[in-house]
Amino acid sequence: MDSINSNLQASSFRDPSGFLYWQDGELYRFVDDSYKENFEHLLDSGLWEQLLKQNLVVNHKEIDKYKIYKPDMLPFVSYPYEWSFSALKNAALLTLKIQKISLKYNMTLKDASAYNVQFIGSKPIFIDILSLEKYVEGTPWIAYKQFCQHFLAPLLLMSLKEYKLQSLLLSNIDGIPLDTTSNLLPKTTLLNFSILTHIHFNAFMQKSMQAMQDKPLKNNNNLKLSKNSLANLLTDLENIIKSLKLKDNKTVWADYYNIKNYDEDSFEYKKQLIREYLGLTQSETVVDLGANTGIFSKIANEAGKYVISCDMDYLAVENNYLQLKKEKNRKILPLIIDLCAPSPCIGWSCKERMSFFERTGNDKTVLALALIHHLRISNNVPVRKLAEFFAGICRELVIEFVPKEDSMVQKLLSTREDIFNDYSKEIFEQEFSNYFTIVKSSQIENSLRFLYLMERK
Structure with a gap:
């Protein structure tokens, strides 16, 4: 384990479920015991097979079952602040598609980082298989805010305000804050129910929670969201993202x-x-x-x-x-x-x-x-x-x-x-x-x- 830790991929240290490491010039994924139950469900439920069949995820070769896997190497690793508007848009739609398919197999994305997507040419592909965990009926989508910050916020700003605002992703590695997005978007977006809900309302709630940080929080265990309601949420996000376009695609x-x-x-x-x-x-x-x-x-x-x-x-x-x-x-x-x-x-x-x-x-x-x-x-x-x-x-x-x-x-x-x-x-x-x-x-x-x-x- 010491030799593995000394060769960790520099970006792979946040997730307790596992990590990437290098050995003899090859990249491997280590799966922690804490993720074994989720990983077994991913493989045994048929979800992994389905995602591979639709060419939505990077294939992983089994080296040691439930422990070590070897992902297919990518031609090049790029980052969201280097992608064009439509590339980021397609990465967002891929993330939503994987979440919708996963729900059918009683799994869900626990994070929706744009860095979980890479491109092979013009095609986006999902790379982080440890982002999927078992879905518990009634629970909200834990990655919802992250999705809005990494995908919806920059796409809205690029489409409705100024396409160069994509550069904010470089200075905000965890995604563009929703309150920043709310302040930058045109006031007319308050009249759009979807944008009002996903951006402005969430920004308001975020500020309210910060203002109450010194007060004891109420137990939110009673907060429930049915699978059908979650599916509707995903469809609404999908529809608004599909509708977004750049105002101008002409340049000298x-x-x-x-x-x-x-x-x-x-x-x-x-x-x-x-x-x-x-x-x-x-x-x-x-x-x-x-x-x-x-x-x-x-x-x-x-x-x-x-x-x-x-x-x-x-x-x-x-x-x-x-x-x-x-x-x-x-x-x-x-x-x-x-x-x-x-x-x-x-x-x-x-x-x-x-x-x-x-x-x-x-x-x-x-x-x-x-x-x-x-x-x-x-x-x-x-x-x-x-x-x-x-x-x-x-x-x-x-x-x-x-x-x-x-x-x-x-x-x-x-x-x-x-x-x-x-x-x-x-x-x-x-x-x-x-x-x-x-x-x-x-x-x-x-x-x-x-x-x-x-x-x-």
Whole structure:
């Protein structure tokens, strides 16, 4: 047990029912004796078989019955504050679906954390099998408040107020507080019975309980909720979440490929070069930084790679996700990532949730297309710092250099003084050669741009 405890997964320490640990590079789930009765019911009732049949949960291979299980490895672990609106929405609907199915087998989710869901491409999947426990007739849903904080609150704020409020999930690891949500939502939501019930009323009750914390609490053992009433509650949550939409899904960057400054033949030649370069890379995973709506992520996917498709533009990532969901793509994961402020490590001891680049590691292939001129000119990052950065996050790099004469760079420079003396093709190659070997380079036909394939030294 001591050797297991020394290899615990950093985020797996809150649940007394069990934990995740690493052994010889493989992930295992340990089931505590205190959870055995619930686990037996999960397996013997047919619920686990049903959830697997519907492909709603990650499969676990039995190593030691009722004690140790080996979950299928995920291609990549992402977090709710990196998901698009529709991704978070689908994660919420998955959680509700599992709760509704579980009730039919006399089980219930004891927690409804968004971190219990992961994505394989565009498909959400539930990962925490120890979150299910035996249902006791008449008991309310213990995870109801957590569900509202992790899912309903951010979705309402993104839909009805401002989609960038999703970032509140980063500073609120336990979900957005209901009183904060109530204060931020438009006052017209008080006229919506479902929102009034799930958000405003619960926020009021929460404040009332805090105000009475010094007074003795009455026994709430008589508080009952029938299974039928609980099912109705879940249906109401499901209906309101399904009805939510973003007010606007148009963005300058989401339309970027329609305003590119080279013709279709040049664009096709660029695609051809990227296919060629990716065919020479070894990594099975590509991290596409500045992916926009994912055109080149799909080319990487066609080359047999699993792709983490990243952009800072919320709506570009949203449009990317919706298209991948429509195509039922399981090999491209769109995430909201700002390279100048990527997801940091957060939570207990700053280890509970790893930073984005801790999770990607430094052995992957990175795509950086039409990106570095933004980082240099818009964000004032020197070319030598860019070279150092990319050397720290990848083994192989497919990168595009866009010179100052390019119309897109000229547009960036039109509103500011050109103080970027280090931004030239020669200095770019010199600085990156300190960390990388340039394997191949080609000028994109009928353009001023160059594409490089580099390998870290």
